[in-house]
Amino acid sequence: KAGVTQTPRYLIKTRGQQVTLSCSPISGHRSVSWYQQTPGQGLQFLFEYFSETQRNKGNFPGRFSGRQFSNSRSEMNVSTLELGDSALYLCASSPGHVEETQYFGPGTRLLVL
Amino acid sequence: AQSVTQLDSQVPVFEEAPVELRCNYSSSVSVYLFWYVQYPNQGLQLLLKYLSGSTLVKGINGFEAEFNKSQTSFHLRKPSVHISDTAEYFCAVSFHKAAGNKLTFGGGTRVLVKP
Numbered sequence: 001k002a003g004v005t006q007t008p009r010y011l012i013k014t015r016g017q018q019v020t021l022s023c024s025p026i027s028g029h030r031s032v033s034w035y036q037q038t039p040g041q042g043l044q045f046l047f048e049y050f051s052e053t054q055r056n057k058g059n060f061p062g063r064f065s066g067r068q069f070s071n072s073r074s075e076m077n078v079s080t081l082e083l084g085d086s087a088l089y090l091c092a093s094s095p096g097h098v099e100e101t102q103y104f105g106p107g108t109r110l111l112v113l
Numbered sequence: 114a115q116s117v118t119q120l121d122s123q124v125p126v127f128e129e130a131p132v133e134l135r136c137n138y139s140s141s142v143s144v145y146l147f148w149y150v151q152y153p154n155q156g157l158q159l160l161l162k163y164l165s166g167s168t169l170v171k172g173i174n175g176f177e178a179e180f181n182k183s184q185t186s187f188h189l190r191k192p193s194v195h196i197s198d199t200a201e202y203f204c205a206v207s208f209h210k211a212a213g214n215k216l217t218f219g220g221g222t223r224v225l226v227k228p
Contacts, residue, residue: 004156031213031214033214033215033216035216042218042219042220042221043203043205043216043218043221044218045215045216045217048213048214048215050213050214055213055214056213056214056215058215090156090157092157092214092216094214096214098145098207098208098209098213098214099145099164101159101162102159102214102216103159104149104156104157104158105156106154106155106156107155107156
Protein backbone atom coordinates (compact mmCIF):
# COMPACT_ATOMS: atom_id res chain seq x y z
CA LYS A 1 0.00 0.00 0.00
CA ALA A 2 1.28 3.46 -0.78
CA GLY A 3 1.84 5.67 2.22
CA VAL A 4 0.57 9.13 2.99
CA THR A 5 1.75 11.67 0.45
CA GLN A 6 1.97 15.42 0.89
CA THR A 7 2.54 18.07 -1.73
CA PRO A 8 4.45 20.21 -2.09
CA ARG A 9 7.33 19.15 0.13
CA TYR A 10 8.79 22.64 0.39
CA LEU A 11 7.25 26.04 -0.02
CA ILE A 12 8.43 29.62 0.37
CA LYS A 13 5.86 32.39 0.70
CA THR A 14 5.85 36.01 1.83
CA ARG A 15 3.82 37.58 4.59
CA GLY A 16 0.22 38.28 3.66
CA GLN A 17 0.02 35.60 0.99
CA GLN A 18 -2.07 32.48 1.29
CA VAL A 19 -1.04 28.88 0.81
CA THR A 20 -2.74 25.56 0.14
CA LEU A 21 -1.20 22.24 1.16
CA SER A 22 -2.41 18.85 -0.02
CA CYS A 23 -2.52 15.44 1.62
CA SER A 24 -3.41 12.11 0.03
CA PRO A 25 -4.19 9.47 2.65
CA ILE A 26 -3.59 5.75 2.53
CA SER A 27 -6.16 4.04 0.35
CA GLY A 28 -9.27 3.17 2.37
CA HIS A 29 -8.53 5.60 5.17
CA ARG A 30 -11.35 8.04 5.87
CA SER A 31 -9.71 10.23 8.51
CA VAL A 32 -7.11 12.90 7.80
CA SER A 33 -5.59 14.98 10.59
CA TRP A 34 -3.27 17.95 10.28
CA TYR A 35 -0.52 18.96 12.69
CA GLN A 36 1.87 21.90 12.86
CA GLN A 37 5.41 21.28 14.06
CA THR A 38 7.64 24.16 15.15
CA PRO A 39 10.78 24.27 17.32
CA GLY A 40 9.06 26.51 19.84
CA GLN A 41 5.59 24.97 20.15
CA GLY A 42 6.32 21.39 19.14
CA LEU A 43 3.62 19.29 17.53
CA GLN A 44 0.18 20.85 17.68
CA PHE A 45 -3.11 19.50 16.36
CA LEU A 46 -4.83 21.68 13.78
CA PHE A 47 -7.95 19.75 12.74
CA GLU A 48 -9.28 16.41 11.60
CA TYR A 49 -11.59 15.53 8.74
CA PHE A 50 -13.60 12.34 8.51
CA SER A 51 -15.86 11.56 5.57
CA GLU A 52 -15.67 15.15 4.32
CA THR A 53 -16.70 16.63 7.70
CA GLN A 54 -14.52 18.39 10.22
CA ARG A 55 -14.73 16.18 13.26
CA ASN A 56 -12.19 17.80 15.56
CA LYS A 57 -10.48 21.15 15.79
CA GLY A 58 -7.45 22.50 17.63
CA ASN A 59 -6.80 26.00 18.95
CA PHE A 60 -5.68 27.81 15.84
CA PRO A 61 -7.04 31.05 14.39
CA GLY A 62 -9.59 31.06 11.61
CA ARG A 63 -6.83 31.77 9.09
CA PHE A 64 -6.21 28.04 9.18
CA SER A 65 -8.86 26.05 7.38
CA GLY A 66 -9.20 22.76 5.65
CA ARG A 67 -11.44 20.52 3.66
CA GLN A 68 -11.74 16.93 2.60
CA PHE A 69 -12.91 15.59 -0.73
CA SER A 70 -15.00 12.53 -1.48
CA ASN A 71 -11.85 10.50 -2.23
CA SER A 72 -10.56 11.40 1.28
CA ARG A 73 -7.82 13.66 -0.04
CA SER A 74 -7.51 16.74 2.12
CA GLU A 75 -6.25 20.26 1.72
CA MET A 76 -5.40 22.84 4.32
CA ASN A 77 -5.29 26.51 3.62
CA VAL A 78 -3.57 29.30 5.51
CA SER A 79 -4.59 32.81 4.61
CA THR A 80 -2.78 36.06 5.38
CA LEU A 81 0.45 34.31 6.23
CA GLU A 82 2.51 35.47 9.20
CA LEU A 83 6.17 34.83 9.93
CA GLY A 84 5.13 32.57 12.79
CA ASP A 85 3.36 30.23 10.37
CA SER A 86 6.75 28.94 9.24
CA ALA A 87 6.64 25.30 10.23
CA LEU A 88 6.54 21.69 9.13
CA TYR A 89 2.93 20.75 8.41
CA LEU A 90 2.22 17.07 8.84
CA CYS A 91 -0.85 15.19 7.87
CA ALA A 92 -1.83 11.79 9.19
CA SER A 93 -4.39 9.31 7.96
CA SER A 94 -6.22 6.49 9.71
CA PRO A 95 -9.26 4.33 9.12
CA GLY A 96 -11.15 6.53 11.55
CA HIS A 97 -11.47 5.12 15.04
CA VAL A 98 -9.50 6.82 17.78
CA GLU A 99 -7.60 3.68 18.80
CA GLU A 100 -6.38 3.04 15.29
CA THR A 101 -2.89 4.05 14.28
CA GLN A 102 -2.40 7.34 12.55
CA TYR A 103 0.10 7.15 9.68
CA PHE A 104 2.03 10.32 9.01
CA GLY A 105 3.21 11.77 5.74
CA PRO A 106 6.66 13.33 5.26
CA GLY A 107 5.31 16.84 5.76
CA THR A 108 5.36 20.13 3.92
CA ARG A 109 7.97 22.58 5.10
CA LEU A 110 6.63 26.14 4.81
CA LEU A 111 8.89 29.14 5.12
CA VAL A 112 7.27 32.55 5.39
CA LEU A 113 9.52 35.51 4.62
CA ALA B 114 -7.34 19.13 29.66
CA GLN B 115 -4.77 16.50 28.90
CA SER B 116 -1.05 17.16 28.69
CA VAL B 117 2.10 15.16 28.04
CA THR B 118 5.52 15.81 29.53
CA GLN B 119 8.71 14.28 28.25
CA LEU B 120 11.18 14.84 31.01
CA ASP B 121 14.35 14.80 28.94
CA SER B 122 14.79 17.01 25.90
CA GLN B 123 18.04 15.31 24.90
CA VAL B 124 19.54 11.93 25.75
CA PRO B 125 23.07 11.07 24.64
CA VAL B 126 23.82 7.36 24.79
CA PHE B 127 26.62 5.09 23.62
CA GLU B 128 26.01 2.42 21.03
CA GLU B 129 24.89 -0.92 22.52
CA ALA B 130 23.96 0.76 25.83
CA PRO B 131 20.37 0.75 27.11
CA VAL B 132 18.18 3.82 26.91
CA GLU B 133 15.01 4.92 28.69
CA LEU B 134 12.88 7.85 27.57
CA ARG B 135 10.47 9.14 30.16
CA CYS B 136 6.91 10.24 29.50
CA ASN B 137 4.28 11.38 31.98
CA TYR B 138 0.75 12.42 31.11
CA SER B 139 -2.05 14.25 32.80
CA SER B 140 -5.68 13.48 32.02
CA SER B 141 -8.97 13.30 33.87
CA VAL B 142 -10.20 10.49 31.63
CA SER B 143 -8.73 7.29 30.31
CA VAL B 144 -6.29 7.67 27.46
CA TYR B 145 -4.58 5.70 24.74
CA LEU B 146 -0.80 6.10 24.69
CA PHE B 147 1.60 6.16 21.77
CA TRP B 148 5.29 6.51 21.03
CA TYR B 149 6.36 7.86 17.65
CA VAL B 150 9.85 8.33 16.18
CA GLN B 151 10.89 11.03 13.75
CA TYR B 152 14.06 10.66 11.70
CA PRO B 153 15.61 13.80 10.17
CA ASN B 154 13.50 15.32 7.40
CA GLN B 155 10.82 12.68 7.75
CA GLY B 156 7.35 12.31 9.18
CA LEU B 157 6.46 10.37 12.32
CA GLN B 158 6.50 6.59 12.52
CA LEU B 159 4.63 4.64 15.18
CA LEU B 160 6.88 2.60 17.47
CA LEU B 161 4.17 1.18 19.73
CA LYS B 162 0.86 1.93 21.38
CA TYR B 163 -1.04 1.00 24.52
CA LEU B 164 -4.78 0.62 24.24
CA SER B 165 -5.62 -1.81 27.07
CA GLY B 166 -4.56 -5.12 28.58
CA SER B 167 -0.95 -5.97 29.38
CA THR B 168 0.91 -2.94 30.65
CA LEU B 169 4.12 -3.98 28.90
CA VAL B 170 3.92 -3.18 25.21
CA LYS B 171 6.44 -4.35 22.64
CA GLY B 172 7.00 -2.38 19.49
CA ILE B 173 9.15 -2.27 16.41
CA ASN B 174 12.95 -2.11 16.31
CA GLY B 175 13.33 -3.69 19.76
CA PHE B 176 11.54 -0.95 21.68
CA GLU B 177 9.13 -1.56 24.53
CA ALA B 178 7.16 0.62 26.91
CA GLU B 179 5.40 0.13 30.21
CA PHE B 180 2.14 1.77 31.16
CA ASN B 181 1.91 2.71 34.83
CA LYS B 182 -1.55 4.01 35.66
CA SER B 183 -0.79 5.04 39.24
CA GLN B 184 2.19 7.10 38.14
CA THR B 185 0.54 8.19 34.87
CA SER B 186 3.69 7.25 33.01
CA PHE B 187 4.52 5.49 29.78
CA HIS B 188 8.31 5.18 29.61
CA LEU B 189 10.03 3.85 26.49
CA ARG B 190 13.02 1.53 26.71
CA LYS B 191 15.47 -0.25 24.47
CA PRO B 192 18.07 -2.63 25.94
CA SER B 193 20.74 -1.96 23.32
CA VAL B 194 20.72 0.99 20.93
CA HIS B 195 22.22 1.29 17.48
CA ILE B 196 23.56 4.31 15.64
CA SER B 197 20.42 4.15 13.50
CA ASP B 198 18.28 4.89 16.59
CA THR B 199 19.49 8.49 16.50
CA ALA B 200 16.22 10.39 16.08
CA GLU B 201 13.59 12.37 17.95
CA TYR B 202 11.01 10.45 19.94
CA PHE B 203 7.53 11.68 20.79
CA CYS B 204 5.08 10.42 23.38
CA ALA B 205 1.41 11.12 22.62
CA VAL B 206 -2.02 10.52 24.10
CA SER B 207 -5.57 10.49 22.83
CA PHE B 208 -8.87 10.19 24.68
CA HIS B 209 -10.80 6.97 25.04
CA LYS B 210 -14.17 7.22 23.33
CA ALA B 211 -13.21 10.50 21.73
CA ALA B 212 -15.37 11.83 18.96
CA GLY B 213 -12.42 11.89 16.64
CA ASN B 214 -8.70 11.61 16.22
CA LYS B 215 -6.59 14.10 18.11
CA LEU B 216 -3.14 13.33 19.40
CA THR B 217 -1.61 15.47 22.13
CA PHE B 218 2.17 15.25 21.93
CA GLY B 219 4.97 15.74 24.40
CA GLY B 220 7.82 18.07 23.56
CA GLY B 221 10.02 15.30 22.20
CA THR B 222 13.30 13.72 23.25
CA ARG B 223 16.30 13.83 20.94
CA VAL B 224 18.37 10.68 21.20
CA LEU B 225 21.95 10.86 20.00
CA VAL B 226 23.68 7.51 19.80
CA LYS B 227 27.46 7.80 19.96
CA PRO B 228 29.85 5.14 18.64
